[in-house]
Amino acid sequence: MPRPTKKKAAVQVEDEAPKRGRGRPAYEPDEETAQAIARLSGMGFSQEQIALRHGLSVKTLARHYQAALEHGWVMMMADLAENAFTQAMAGNTAYGIFLMKTRGKGMFSEKPAEPEGPQESEEEKARRMLERLRAMEATVVGTPDHTLVPPSSA
16 A cells, blocks of 8 residues: 655745755866866876866866866977077077977978979970080080180180
8 A cells, every 4th residue: 555645845945055956066167276287288197197186087177177288288388399499599409400300390301392384204304404415515615634614714
């Protein structure tokens, strides 16, 4: 036989706080934690390590502190680049080479831009070079010591 239940009155006293729903309360980020997270991110700590340090899940960390994570990383890279630049400008060759390899973006290794228009075949390039050599030969005269000089000097 079912037991009779009593209905509770839904009266709320004004001094009492409203009852929460089920589950954990929503996380509220704060500026002090954001600064600490930015520092740790700038030091190279992983998101998992930072979340563990602050008692957060990685998902909560990313949701509430994504800007701090990115800012910390950017500031660290900027500090390192500034230090490397200062060292290179002071004459430290190793830093200069490092900067050219990492920040030069292939400044000296890229091929020059190809000219627009129809491309010349290898045979045409060789023919044009041979014509130039013949033209140069016609403008210089031989000397007794087998050096070539322009005709105006002879």
